[in-house]
Amino acid sequence: MNQENETQTWVREFILLGLARDRKAQVSLFVLFLTMYLVTIVGNVLILLLIRLDSRLHTPMYFFLTILSFVDLCYANSIVPQMLAHFFSARKSIPFPSCVLQLHVSLAMGGSEFFLLGAMAYDRYVAVCHPLHYTVIMHGGLCLGLAAGSLVAGFTNSLMEAIITFRLPLCHNIINHFACETLAVLRLACVDISFNMVMVAISGFLVIMLPCSLVLVSYGHIVAAILRIRSAQGRSKAFGTCASHLTVVCMCFGATIFTYLRPRSASAVEEEKTVALFYAVVAPMLNPLIYSLRNKDVMAAFQKLLREIQR
Template sequence: MATGNWSTVTEFTLTALPALLEIRVLLFVILLLTYTLTATGNIVIIFLIWTEPQLQTPMCFFLSKLSFLDILYTTVVTPKLLACLLVDQKTISFAGYITQTYFYFFLGTVEFILLAVMSFDRYMAICKPLHYPIIMNSRTCLMLLPGCWLGAFLSVMIPMIVVTRLPYCRKEINHFSCDIAPLLQVACIDTCLIEKINFILSALVILSSLTFTAGSYTYIISTILCIPSVQGHQKAFSTCASHITLVSIAYGSNIFVYVRNNLSNSLDFDKVAAVLITVVTPLLNPFIYSLKNEKVKEVLRETVNRIISLILRKS
């Protein structure tokens, strides 16, 4: 445990960006473009799902909520990162750092739980098709949604309360966004126990939801393999393609970052992974929805054709 006078830290300075100052204009343009495309793509998905009767299904309902989460998730980090690229003094208040960190983990946890719920929806649709309309009705969907948010709130709140009560003796944060691992490095006490607790909680949330999802798809694949026709195989797999892709990206990137012990020894790796999780993944998701989900792709094609026809008529 460190000894000495502990002063109250009211703000932090993000120190991971100076090495990139020579190309910060280029980074700003790329990040701004990425953020704009992410917001636009996910808004289009939400608009299509809520306006087209063909997409009024439980799976598309959850897809729209996932798009909404992606917008919130990238908004938590990207605007502050863009601001840091524009100004020389890259500071953030203690309250602001804690708030951004909380919503970063809270929204990420909601997404994991929601992905597990979506796997259950696919399980019911393929393995229990006769019971699917009865069980996965609008009332069930509306009940599952607040359950995702409540579960995330409870799992993230306790470790964040612990972090806010730690004494901090340095203001420099070796990162370009708000995260727990770099914050623990500037604490005035030994944080090994807290890192272990964070590791256990991260593993519990990520691996438990992944296990549930993997179990659902085990039953789904075994059911699909029993379908006699090749066309039936392809149709069944096409209904799961977008979700499987989302699961692979989300769990793959986050497991490498958060389900590892000794987090403070891998900050350079975490910086790269943070870009993937908070910037790249939300950008890819709407394209995955449109390219892998046949219903969304069909409705998107029809909508684009209607818009083109309307423009041609007016011209």
């Protein structure tokens, strides 16, 4: 036991292997990810600004979109700046406390996003299936409660995973990843991690499958309601209110289910890095683009803002 504690105390920092060792590849990746990161920041900040300034967007759907953009900003900022800095660092190190914080924040933001997408699916269900009672059902208190519950659930799950992960005695400090990620850190443990893997599976079920089930049930009712609409124009309008959200749901849930709920394989480490990269860099960039380019209200608010700036 003493030997385990000494080993754990020795790990004062971690070394991240990152994505590439070739200098040219690192420069190319830096330019690519910096561009994507800037698009992420500008896109999500613009969504927040438009919803704040345009009173037509002060509805439950856009309230949840505001929270989603905030979560995406926090998630990207917890990982991407460090990853960009490491492209030009000979020694890609991260202190132990910073690693714990990074894992906790990124995991909390990821979990919160899943629950938010579930809440947004319920919002779309009410809008399509109970349009006459929408404002009564989706009142401010319920929206605030769903958003707060999503964040609390995400942070609670993340705190639990961070505690049981970093209490393990660690024999190594070299992480084969570009960030501190649960499965990558668990591979450093000196002891059997079967319990931790079971907890990761349970966490994955609660954080991924429960919101996913809510999404499936909501969209089951939505599809049934749309099919009962007689006019093609009415069906198209009803589906249009859900298209952006459904696109984001498929993208986010699909990537994470592939990472955590599939059988382990020899190439699992590289697959995890690829999917984690997609979720940390690509998804936060695409979310505001999907919601803005496919949404007439957001585009109208953007055009209004441009006209006011040009005056």
